[in-house]
Amino acid sequence: MKVIAIALVAIICAVSAQFPNGRILEGPVPSLCAQRNIHERTPDGKGYFMSWRDANLRGTEEDWLGARNYCRQRCMDSISLETSAENEWIKQKLVNEHVKYIWTSGRLCDFKGCERPDLQPVSINGWFWTATFQKLAPTTSRDQNDWSESGGIGRPQPDNREAQQGGANENCLAVLNQFYKDGVNWHDVACHHRKPFVCEENEELLKYVRYHNPQLRI
Numbered sequence: 001m002k003v004i005a006i007a008l009v010a011i012i013c014a015v016s017a018q019f020p021n022g023r024i025l026e027g028p029v030p031s032l033c034a035q036r037n038i039h040e041r042t043p044d045g046k047g048y049f050m051s052w053r054d055a056n057l058r059g060t061e062e063d064w065l066g067a068r069n070y071c072r073q074r075c076m077d078s079i080s081l082e083t084s085a086e087n088e089w090i091k092q093k094l095v096n097e098h099v100k101y102i103w104t105s106g107r108l109c110d111f112k113g114c115e116r117p118d119l120q121p122v123s124i125n126g127w128f129w130t131a132t133f134q135k136l137a138p139t140t141s142r143d144q145n146d147w148s149e150s151g152g153i154g155r156p157q158p159d160n161r162e163a164q165q166g167g168a169n170e171n172c173l174a175v176l177n178q179f180y181k182d183g184v185n186w187h188d189v190a191c192h193h194r195k196p197f198v199c200e201e202n203e204e205l206l207k208y209v210r211y212h213n214p215q216l217r218i
């Protein structure tokens, strides 16, 4: 499995359209950035936080936006799996630590602002890592992503199953650990479900907060 990093493409979007009920994508809080808890570092020094390891969270699970906001307040964002190395690394943690599933920053661009031709059809070309504005490979390029070949109704992911069964659209990307006895891999899941999450340090947020708070060690 190879996850090809597609050229960084800024996805211009109407952010508010993604978040119903008046909720917003929150910005970093300098004091929380300074106190952020790092559980693991990759060889290049980037820090990660695993919600299930945090004693203060006591097993709290968040919906997709809640997970992003917890991370973003701390100069991180939900994990983006741009490379196969990072993908395999986090999957091994889920297996070793018996974690059933996690949220990632992956989302379907299906809101106002996603009409750009290269995102069409959205169900194939519209997935992106929101933390880094990087597009995923088309869902049809099965050797360049890690979508499961099965799911709740036995269809390859993404299948938007919940919407087909009268529920919400499955617009968010979770990594599931043997949930459907289908291995450890990617699933499209409705964003309102609550899950443990992994935060990944976000260079843009760190740079911004360091610049505006030179007195803080961040």
Ligand SMILES: [Ca+2]
Pocket: 079, 080, 081, 082, 086, 200
């Ligand atoms: Ca990443």
Ligand SMILES: [Ca+2]
Pocket: 151, 157, 158, 159, 160, 161, 162, 170, 187, 188, 189
């Ligand atoms: Ca699905």
